Amino acid sequence: MNILVLIKQVPDTEATIKPGAEQKSIAEAGVKFVINPYDEYALEEALRLKEAQGGGKIKVVTVGPERAKQALRSAAELGVDEVLLLKTDTASLDGLAIAQVLSESVAKESFDLILMGKEAIDDGNMQVGPMLAELLDIPCLNVITKLTLSGRQVTAEREGDSGVEVLETSLPAVVTCQKGLNEPRYPSIRGKMAAMKMVIAEQTVTVSGDRAVVTGLQVPSARSGGKIVGEGAAAVPELIKLLHDEAKVI
Amino acid sequence: MLGWTGRIVLVLAILIALGYFMHEVWLRVRIIRRGKHDVKRWDRPAERLGYMIGRVGAQICAIKDRPFTGVMHAFVFWGFIFFTVATLNHVGGAFKSGFSLFGKNTFNDLWFLGVDVVAALTLIAVIALAVRRYIFKPAGITQPQPISRSPHSAIVLALIFGLMLTYLLNQGAEMILKGASFAAYMPVSKATAGLVAGMAPATLHAWNLFFWWSHILMVLGFLMFIPGSKHLHLLSGPVNIFFRSREPIGTLQPIDFEKTEQFGVSTLPHYQWKNISDFFACIDCGRCQDVCPAYATGKPLSPKVVMMSQRKHALHEARALVSGGEPSESIMNTWLTPDEIWACTTCGACMEACPVMNEHIPTLIDLRRNKAMMESDFPQELNAAFRGLETNANPWNMGHDSRTAWTDGLNVPIMSQAGEVEYLWYVGCAGSFDDRAKAVSRAVAQILNQAGVSYAILGLEEKCCGDPARRAGNEYLFSMMAMENVQVLQQYKFRKILTTCPHGYHMIKNEYKQFGGQFEVVHHTELIAELIKSGKLKVNQNGLDAVTFHDSCYLGRYNEIYQAPRDILQQLSGRAPVEMGRHHNKSFCCGAGGGRMFMEESLGTRINHSRTEEAAATGAKMVGTACPFCLSMLDDGIKETGITEKLQVRDIAQLVVEHLQS
Ligand code: SF4
Ligand code: SF4
Numbered sequence: 001m002n003i004l005v006l007i008k009q010v011p012d013t014e015a016t017i018k019p020g021a022e023q024k025s026i027a028e029a030g031v032k033f034v035i036n037p038y039d040e041y042a043l044e045e046a047l048r049l050k051e052a053q054g055g056g057k058i059k060v061v062t063v064g065p066e067r068a069k070q071a072l073r074s075a076a077e078l079g080v081d082e083v084l085l086l087k088t089d090t091a092s093l094d095g096l097a098i099a100q101v102l103s104e105s106v107a108k109e110s111f112d113l114i115l116m117g118k119e120a121i122d123d124g125n126m127q128v129g130p131m132l133a134e135l136l137d138i139p140c141l142n143v144i145t146k147l148t149l150s151g152r153q154v155t156a157e158r159e160g161d162s163g164v165e166v167l168e169t170s171l172p173a174v175v176t177c178q179k180g181l182n183e184p185r186y187p188s189i190r191g192k193m194a195a196m197k198m199v200i201a202e203q204t205v206t207v208s209g210d211r212a213v214v215t216g217l218q219v220p221s222a223r224s225g226g227k228i229v230g231e232g233a234a235a236v237p238e239l240i241k242l243l244h245d246e247a248k249v250i
Numbered sequence: 251m252l253g254w255t256g257r258i259v260l261v262l263a264i265l266i267a268l269g270y271f272m273h274e275v276w277l278r279v280r281i282i283r284r285g286k287h288d289v290k291r292w293d294r295p296a297e298r299l300g301y302m303i304g305r306v307g308a309q310i311c312a313i314k315d316r317p318f319t320g321v322m323h324a325f326v327f328w329g330f331i332f333f334t335v336a337t338l339n340h341v342g343g344a345f346k347s348g349f350s351l352f353g354k355n356t357f358n359d360l361w362f363l364g365v366d367v368v369a370a371l372t373l374i375a376v377i378a379l380a381v382r383r384y385i386f387k388p389a390g391i392t393q394p395q396p397i398s399r400s401p402h403s404a405i406v407l408a409l410i411f412g413l414m415l416t417y418l419l420n421q422g423a424e425m426i427l428k429g430a431s432f433a434a435y436m437p438v439s440k441a442t443a444g445l446v447a448g449m450a451p452a453t454l455h456a457w458n459l460f461f462w463w464s465h466i467l468m469v470l471g472f473l474m475f476i477p478g479s480k481h482l483h484l485l486s487g488p489v490n491i492f493f494r495s496r497e498p499i500g501t502l503q504p505i506d507f508e509k510t511e512q513f514g515v516s517t518l519p520h521y522q523w524k525n526i527s528d529f530f531a532c533i534d535c536g537r538c539q540d541v542c543p544a545y546a547t548g549k550p551l552s553p554k555v556v557m558m559s560q561r562k563h564a565l566h567e568a569r570a571l572v573s574g575g576e577p578s579e580s581i582m583n584t585w586l587t588p589d590e591i592w593a594c595t596t597c598g599a600c601m602e603a604c605p606v607m608n609e610h611i612p613t614l615i616d617l618r619r620n621k622a623m624m625e626s627d628f629p630q631e632l633n634a635a636f637r638g639l640e641t642n643a644n645p646w647n648m649g650h651d652s653r654t655a656w657t658d659g660l661n662v663p664i665m666s667q668a669g670e671v672e673y674l675w676y677v678g679c680a681g682s683f684d685d686r687a688k689a690v691s692r693a694v695a696q697i698l699n700q701a702g703v704s705y706a707i708l709g710l711e712e713k714c715c716g717d718p719a720r721r722a723g724n725e726y727l728f729s730m731m732a733m734e735n736v737q738v739l740q741q742y743k744f745r746k747i748l749t750t751c752p753h754g755y756h757m758i759k760n761e762y763k764q765f766g767g768q769f770e771v772v773h774h775t776e777l778i779a780e781l782i783k784s785g786k787l788k789v790n791q792n793g794l795d796a797v798t799f800h801d802s803c804y805l806g807r808y809n810e811i812y813q814a815p816r817d818i819l820q821q822l823s824g825r826a827p828v829e830m831g832r833h834h835n836k837s838f839c840c841g842a843g844g845g846r847m848f849m850e851e852s853l854g855t856r857i858n859h860s861r862t863e864e865a866a867a868t869g870a871k872m873v874g875t876a877c878p879f880c881l882s883m884l885d886d887g888i889k890e891t892g893i894t895e896k897l898q899v900r901d902i903a904q905l906v907v908e909h910l911q912s
Pocket of ligand 1: 594611
């Protein structure tokens with residue numbers, strides 16, 4: 001089985017994000033970049049499927065600048081078969097533009113399964129997966145927490161507020177992954193050592209289309225601290241008064 | 251003197267016994283030789299020999315942790331030494347009547363006075379040891395069942411008892427049969443002579459022959475019994491002590507990633523030879539188990555069982571090993587379980603207690619290394635810690651750019667702007683990210699500023715020292731971090747490195763050497779003690795009520811810093827701290843070492859609760875610590891056991907700040 005995993009390099013969840021000079025992108029100095037955490041579930045699921053089937057190929061592709069090679073290297077540490085950087089310096093917010101670039105590159109090969117995170121934690125658009133599926137004219141299962149393959153038949157689960165939806169389709173398909181699907185592994189040291197020497201393949205691409213653009217970035221104002229009105233039953237009247245008069249919520 | 255048939259039987263018996271003994275010992279030597287030889291064990295041979303003779307001769311090894319058993323053991327030990335000559339004379343006597351190795355002189359007489367007295371003491375010791383083992387049944391040697399249910403000790407105790415008894419009876423009978431010329435020097439044998447004195451000469455002669463043969467046959471039986479039992483320690487114990495590690499307890503060795511494909515150990519040929527020798531030297535005495543915090547709190551780890559299990563693995567695979575083949579199975583899962591090796595806090599109590607100076611920690615970490623690096627199989631929680639170390643250079647995976655946030659509002663110089671300083675202060679991850687430890691960092695900064703110490707921190711150039719990675723078996727990650735840290739440190743000009751974490755202290759002082767970093771390192775308690783002594787820091791004497799002190803493993807057992815924190819407490823409270831039941835080198839771990847800080851403690855009871863209770867039992871209202879991990883563990887322990895009214899915990903630096911004279 002041929003599996004394609006699409007990943008994105010994003011700022012580390014713990015990094016302090018500040019707007020850059022033009023207030024349109026973030027200042028990258030001192031920021032650590034990692035694989036988008038939801039994409040890690042996709043990578044792990046691909047590895048598990050390959051292990052379970054005792055064969056197949058995993059290719060990992062990302063669209064991004066030169067530094068995104070580091071994310072591919074981290075993916076390579078896990079023992080995937082092939083990695084590719086679709087290199088561009090345009091940081092596009094346009095999901096369709098990215099989906100188009102990917103679909104052109106992907107169309108040349110035939111993949112049975114395309115896995116990716118349900119969203120990238122930096123811009124949180126949640127668009128590329130469904131749009132790519134549409135462009136390739138294949139089904140898309142979104143925000144999946146359980147995936148089972150039997151032959152070409154795909155069964156997946158999606159957890160919602162009111163219960164679990166069970167979805168079925170057949171390969172080829174796009175599946176976007178949600179937390180809970182699996183627990184991503186830590187690479188073996190041999191994997192790490194091999195990935196250090198690996199040459200990362202790259203292709204320059206043009207991301208065109210400015211249907212959505214960033215006009216400005218702002219840091220949210222710091223949250224003001226809470227207020228302790230007292231303890232126990234005695235504090236209730238005061239609380240009600242404040243909720244009514246000050247917060248105006250009741 | 252024996253007749254010809256007797257002599258032939260004797261010679262044959264000796265050949266069989268000696269042959270078997272050599273064969274079995276040689277088998278074990280060959281197994282040990284399958285191990286690797288990466289670490290120097292021959293350096294300073296004279297010093298090693300002297301140490302070995304001193305420690306074994308004076309029986310410090312046996313006496314230091316169990317005084318009563320140890321003294322009994324010393325009697326038996328000295329019995330063996332004296333009896334070597336007696337036994338040679340005994341055998342010689344079969345060929346030449348009255349044979350004496352030393353000839354007939356006062357030295358010989360005195361030696362046999364020694365033999366006589368020691369034989370009696372050994373008899374007493376053997377009885378005492380049997381009573382202890384079979385009537386009092388101490389947990390260290392009888393638990394856990396069924397691993398300790400071997401009859402070896404019973405056989406050996408019976409044999410030694412028989413040896414002494416037959417020797418004394420034989421000597422007594424000889425005195426009567428041959429006249430009492432040497433009786434003056436053999437008071438005990440003279441007494442046994444009294445027991446057999448009434449017999450007719452022929453009967454006595456027959457009995458004497460019986461005593462003689464049973465003695466020598468027991469000697470030979472004992473010889474055959476030694477190699478396959480824990481009594482191999484007669485040989486391997488001293489040898490093991492000779493080849494002991496000369497580094498601080500628990501120091502780990504690097505892996506050359508260029509030269510090997512096998513990281514850590516999964517079966518015998520991966521071991522360092524000394525660590526194989528360790529489990530052949532193990533006496534199953536359980537001293538290590540008695541002091542192990544993991545065992546004490548119901549975890550599936552006993553350092554004694556680890557030794558025994560490895561020995562079983564080795565003997566099970568003996569045939570393959572000595573013929574140069576590979577063992578048929580890995581040591582993990584069949585002989586040891588993952589829960590065992592991950593439970594260790596690397597506290598070093600086992601190594602401190604072991605009479606044959608076994609090195610449990612390096613072995614356990616080698617097993618972890620194989621799990622972590624070859625199999626990527628380790629407690630789930632470590633995944634986050636490793637990733638945190640990789641992306642944010644701290645095991646909590648907090649944003650690296652907030653590393654210096656604790657300095658807000660304080661005047662803390664940064665190395666890159668400070669030029670040359672006296673102390674480069676390595677704050678460490680806990681001191682930078684953990685709220686409780688951040689308060690300690692602020693206290694230390696205040697002390698340094700007030701005393702006018704020349705210092706600076708690395709700021710954002712500081713990264714984790716790598717201790718959690720190394721102790722959790724991720725040597726690869728650790729070695730990258732260590733190399734990078736050494737490079738950063740080497741680019742600056744300073745005299746000493748100050749650390750507020752005993753783990754950083756140990757790593758930079760003792761383990762960065764392996765990566766080319768030679769640094770003089772000072773712990774903050776040492777510096778503060780000195781500042782108070784020299785008058786640069788003035789504290790209110792008697793400002794503090796009774797206080798107890800919890801020794802951190804990495805500060806105490808690893809680096810033998812016991813006095814400095816106590817001196818400070820003495821200054822603050824006007825008296826020496828109240829000691830807990832276990833203190834100094836016998837201190838009981840808080841439970842956080844060995845990367846355990848970053849793993850769940852889901853098995854057994856909690857180590858920190860046990861230690862907290864011990865601290866509370868002193869009656870002191872305050873427990874001082876000198877390690878950020880101990881501080882959090884004890885603080886959690888106090889809160890979780892609900893004794894916040896009775897006991898509080900502070901780092902020594904915080905106590906000093908609370909009692910500073912302004
Ligand atoms: S180092 Fe401590 S926890 Fe580990 S085995 Fe030894 S005594 Fe037990
Ligand atoms: S390892 Fe040492 S302390 Fe532990 S049982 Fe063996 S000899 Fe005794």
